[in-house]
Amino acid sequence: MERDISDSRNQSANSLTLSLSLDKQAVTMSASLFRATPVARSALRAASAVKPAATFVRGKATLPDLQYDYGALEPYISSKIMELHHSKHHQTYVNGLNSALTTIAEAESKGDFTKAASVAPLLNFHGGGHLNHTLFWENLAPASREGGGSPDGALGKAITTEFGSFESFVKQMNAALAGIQGSGWAWLAKDKAANGKLALITRANQDPVTGNYVPLLGIDAWEHAYYLQYENRKAEYFEAIWNVINWKTVAKRFEA
Amino acid sequence: MVNLGSIWQNLLASQAPLQSMTGNATTMAGLATYSLPQLPYAYNALEPYISAQIMELHHSKHHQTYVTNLNNALKVHVAAIASSDIPAQIAQQPAIKFNGGGHINHSLFWKNLAPAETPETNYSKAAPSLAAEIEKTWGSFDEFKKAFSAALLGIQGSGWGWLVKESTAEKGRLRIITTKDQDPVVGGEVPVFGVDMWEHAYYLQYLNGKAAYVENIWKVINWKTAEERFQGSREDAFADLKALL
Ligand SMILES: [Fe+2]
Ligand SMILES: [Fe+2]
Numbered sequence: 001m002e003r004d005i006s007d008s009r010n011q012s013a014n015s016l017t018l019s020l021s022l023d024k025q026a027v028t029m030s031a032s033l034f035r036a037t038p039v040a041r042s043a044l045r046a047a048s049a050v051k052p053a054a055t056f057v058r059g060k061a062t063l064p065d066l067q068y069d070y071g072a073l074e075p076y077i078s079s080k081i082m083e084l085h086h087s088k089h090h091q092t093y094v095n096g097l098n099s100a101l102t103t104i105a106e107a108e109s110k111g112d113f114t115k116a117a118s119v120a121p122l123l124n125f126h127g128g129g130h131l132n133h134t135l136f137w138e139n140l141a142p143a144s145r146e147g148g149g150s151p152d153g154a155l156g157k158a159i160t161t162e163f164g165s166f167e168s169f170v171k172q173m174n175a176a177l178a179g180i181q182g183s184g185w186a187w188l189a190k191d192k193a194a195n196g197k198l199a200l201i202t203r204a205n206q207d208p209v210t211g212n213y214v215p216l217l218g219i220d221a222w223e224h225a226y227y228l229q230y231e232n233r234k235a236e237y238f239e240a241i242w243n244v245i246n247w248k249t250v251a252k253r254f255e256a
Numbered sequence: 257m258v259n260l261g262s263i264w265q266n267l268l269a270s271q272a273p274l275q276s277m278t279g280n281a282t283t284m285a286g287l288a289t290y291s292l293p294q295l296p297y298a299y300n301a302l303e304p305y306i307s308a309q310i311m312e313l314h315h316s317k318h319h320q321t322y323v324t325n326l327n328n329a330l331k332v333h334v335a336a337i338a339s340s341d342i343p344a345q346i347a348q349q350p351a352i353k354f355n356g357g358g359h360i361n362h363s364l365f366w367k368n369l370a371p372a373e374t375p376e377t378n379y380s381k382a383a384p385s386l387a388a389e390i391e392k393t394w395g396s397f398d399e400f401k402k403a404f405s406a407a408l409l410g411i412q413g414s415g416w417g418w419l420v421k422e423s424t425a426e427k428g429r430l431r432i433i434t435t436k437d438q439d440p441v442v443g444g445e446v447p448v449f450g451v452d453m454w455e456h457a458y459y460l461q462y463l464n465g466k467a468a469y470v471e472n473i474w475k476v477i478n479w480k481t482a483e484e485r486f487q488g489s490r491e492d493a494f495a496d497l498k499a500l501l
Contacts, residue, residue, distance in 0.1 A: 088464040125412045181354045182414035182437030183455075205413030223414075223455035224464065232317040232456065 061097045063090055064134050072142040076240040078229045086137070089224055093129030093206070100126055128206035132185055136218050141246035151247040155254045162198040169200075173219070174238045176202050183222045189213040190254060216253045217245065289327050292320050293363050301371045305472040307461045315366065318456055322358030322438070329355060357438035361416055361450060364493070368449035368485075370478035377476060383483035386448070393430045404451075405470050407432050414454045419482070420445035423490050446490045449482045 066086055071079035100122040107115035141147040150166040151159065163169035169188075176186040184204045191199045193212035201213060209215040219241060226237035295315055300308035329351035336344035370376035379397065380387055387397065394400035408417040415436045422429040424444045433441070434453075441447045451473055458469035485493045 084464055092464070121412070181350070184413070223459060227455060227459045228463075231313055231460075232321070 061094050061101075061130055063087075063094050064137065066137050068140075068142050068145075073140060073147070073244045076143065076243045077140075077226075081224075081226065081228050084228075085133075085220075085224060090130070090133040093126045093133065096122060096126030097130050124208075125206050128203075128208035131208045132203075132206055132218060132220070135215055136220055138249050139217050139219075139246055140241075140244050141248075143243045146246045146248050147244040148242065149247060151251055153251060155247070155251040158196075158198050158254070163200075170242055172200055174235070176200055177219055177221045177238045178235060180204075180221045185218050185220055187213070187215050187219075188217040188250070189215050214253065214256075217250045288330070290323050290359060292316075292323050293366065295366050297369075297371055302369060302476045305372060305475045306369075306458075310456075310458065310460050313460070314452075314456060315362075319359070319362040322355045322362065325351065326355035326359050353440075354438050357440035360440040360442075360494075361438055361452070364447055365450050365452055368478050368481045369476050370480070372475040376478045376480040379477075379479045382479035383486070386479070386483045386486040389428075389430055389486070401474060404432050405467075407434050408451055408453050408470050409467060410434070411436075411453045413437070415439075416450050416452055418445075418450045419448040421448055421486055444490065446485055446488070446493050448485045449477060 070082040073082060100119045103119045104116045159166055159169050163172055173186055180202055184202055186202045187209050189199050189201055189209055191197045191212055192214060203209060226234060230237040299311040302311060329348045333345055333348040376382055390397060390400045394403060411434050415434055417434050418441055420431050420433055420441060423446050458466060462469040
């Protein structure tokens with residue numbers, strides 16, 4: 001018989017997690033996701049010395065806590081979007097990252113580097129998804145608190161120097177977001193190879209910002225980031241999100 | 257027509273699938289204007305597997321935007337040809353590919369869907385020769401379905417999954433492929449049927465549960481269309497569209 005929609009929707013929540021057995025520890029909220037980063041890096045150096053399993057377990061990626069409630073970014077980003085985006089989408093990247101890392105660790109212990117290398121696309125996708133979303137949550141704040149406005153100080157000056165004015169920067173960033181063909185992100189980044197000059201860059205899917213670029217401010221242009229509220233009107237989402245940008249975080253990253 | 261030699265020829269070649277859809281296009285001074293094809297069923301006809309709200313937005317907004325942006329890009333492109341501005345011509349190519357691909361993909365997609373439990377969605381009755389080839393290739397329909405579903409769920413970002421028939425090397429052989437964003441299947445294969453894996457195709461109904469969307473899409477695959485495309489040539493797959501409009 002045909003399966004009814006609500007029934008199959010429940011089942012799907014499980015099959016979505018890449019058939020990973022969900023480690024309870026991974027769901028436990030923990031201080032910082034950056035614990036995962038060194039592991040991701042060492043996994044990329046696939047041929048590095050075999051690590052004891054304990055090191056790997058300590059480096060398990062976990063879903064970071066939001067510093068505000070799901071409803072705190074309303075009316076610009078709805079509570080429902082925030083809840084799904086954080087508790088489902090981001091969680092799936094965390095699970096996928098841990099799954100990829102487990103596969104790599106197991107392959108490494110058997111000396112099966114072909115297998116380890118074959119996981120690289122999953123590591124990039126889920127590792128990138130985890131990093132990008134963690135940076136993104138910290139980039140946002142309620143409009144009633146730090147959210148919105150425009151940056152002053154060194155960051156404000158650098159934006160004016162690079163983009164002409166704050167308004168012009170917003171316009172250019174929105175154009176970059178609108179121009180993404182498919183899923184991806186737009187970032188304001190600092191270019192270490194050019195004396196910390198600011199740059200506007202886009203990344204496809206969950207490709208993380210790496211290399212000489214230091215990510216300062218990222219905006220998620222995947223449809224899941226806005227669809228429940230803005231549907232196909234993504235330009236309205238790109239306009240609205242400036243009301244909840246946490247410039248304090250951006251400035252801290254810029255000055256670091 | 258302005259003679260621009262090989263550049264124009266290459267462009268025409270790359271737009272072959274669009275050219276065959278000009279049944280719904282008006283030609284003005286060499287510039288085709290594409291329009292949104294009508295759906296062969298009502299917006300709510302695919303319920304409960306795809307909601308009326310999704311179908312309406314997907315067709316009347318998303319597909320329309322690809323059509324509109326394709327026409328705009330072609331207009332700029334033709335002007336750039338007229339003024340012999342090669343950089344400006346090249347600059348339009350990503351927009352032509354993305355929006356032209358979006359137009360092609362969605363046009364094929366609407367036609368390869370049909371209301372559940374109709375003669376069109378009856379796999380073994382509506383697609384006897386395709387079914388035989390699927391079973392020859394994957395062993396059984398269930399194995400094929402498993403492989404196709406896994407390919408869909410493995411897409412990282414926006415994209416499509418397609419069952420294609422090879423039309424050059426290994427002619428006639430079936431293959432499952434995925435394409436990113438709106439890249440169209442224009443490598444010479446015959447697109448038998450496609451499934452849209454952009455989040456806009458399922459999010460309002462399935463939210464992050466894309467596996468349920470993939471499970472349910474099988475209820476509304478139009479096997480009659482798939483059989484026709486399988487038996488036909490690549491040109492037929494696109495010409496078929498034209499006849500609909
Ligand atoms: Fe996201
Ligand atoms: Fe679509």
